[in-house]
Amino acid sequence: MRSHRIRSLPALLALVTIAPLAACGSSTSTTANGGSSAPKIGVVLTYNLPGFWGNYLKYEDQYKTQLGVDLIGPKVANVEAKGNEAAQQITDVRSLIDQGVKALIINPADSAAIAPALDYAKSKGVPVVTVDVAPSQGSVYMIVRADNTAYGTKSCDYIASKANGSGTIAMVEGDLTSLNARDRATGCQNVISSKYPNLKIKAYETKDWGTDPAVQNATTALTAISDLKGIYVHWSVPEDGIIAAEKAKGKWADVGQANHIPLVGNDGSPHECDLIRGNQLDATIDQPADKYAFYAIYYAKQAVAGKTYNDGQATDHNSKIVTVAGNLEDALAAPLVTMNGDNGSTQVSSSSLWCNNK
DSSP: OOOOOOOOOOOHHHHHTTTTTOTTTTTTTOTTSOSSOOOOOEEEOOOOOHHHHHHHHHHHHHHHHHHEEEEEEEEEHHHHHHTTTHHHHHHHHHHHHTTTTSSSOOOOOOOTTHHHHHHHHHHHTTTTESSSSOOSSSSSEEEEEEEHHHHHHHHHHHHHTOOOEEEEEEEEEEOSHHHHHHHHHHHHHHHHHOOOOTTTEEEEEOOGGGGHHHHHHHHHHHHHHHHEEEESSSSSSTTHHHHHHHHHHOOOOOOTTTOOEEEEEEEEOHHHOOOOOOOOOOOEEEOHHHHHHHHHHHHHHHHHOBBBBBBOOOOOOOOOOETTEEEEEEEEEOOOOESSOGGOEEEEEEEGGGOOOH
């Protein structure tokens, strides 16, 4: 089958914005390929929290028009069935298929438990693109996600480079039912064991990616670990609470000051970049909400059109198609972000970061 060239986001935006769009309120629009009807694509998310997901949804609203699709949803499992998100997503997928969507964009709450929803979509001939989280079971058309093992590797390598010898890094993990959390934990553990033999990791799992439990895990680490050399938190939302906990316990010092405890998170949200500029957060990983939204819609539309891709295929947006748990993934670039660009990182002032393009 023919392999399709993957365009960069800027090139695609230039292409699609020259196509005439239907008047506001119309249910159809002219697509980038010249068609007259926008394909209906269902959206199933786990969260719509402020920060990464709040911004992701804003980008979806922007790109659905530019790419000429009709997005149905989002259905947000955490809002609809708090505490039973995986089961809710199966219901949501069935509901959207009943509404006649031609493809689905899904952010799985659980990498394994999403399999029945994926199987049902496949049985109905509805292709699925997963965004941010890769399924560990089930078949999808494409995964839009960055290399999450590299998240953990880069984050813990950066903390270790500041540790000056032996000690312990506290890792506040996300929910390990998610392949993302498992990959980030693996990346962190592997780089420390292979490169920093005098450092060790104390891991704290956080069920359902809960903010309050994550802050409590970090607070426990501040009290229990006498040789604490840094904190790695798998996502950005708990960071304000962790900083507040350090201040409450008299253990706070700005980045660069003596006795500072390095803190590194993951997301690259505008708030995280502000924390870096304010010398409160050492670093983050730029998880590109703009590109996640754009390419999730892009690949869903390509799936409807019957385009195909191959393992190992290079893109023209600095990524490569790889295989993850039997499915193809566009492994988007996600650099480490710091104040000054040390250790091969990207400076927080860079215009390439989505946090600077609010």
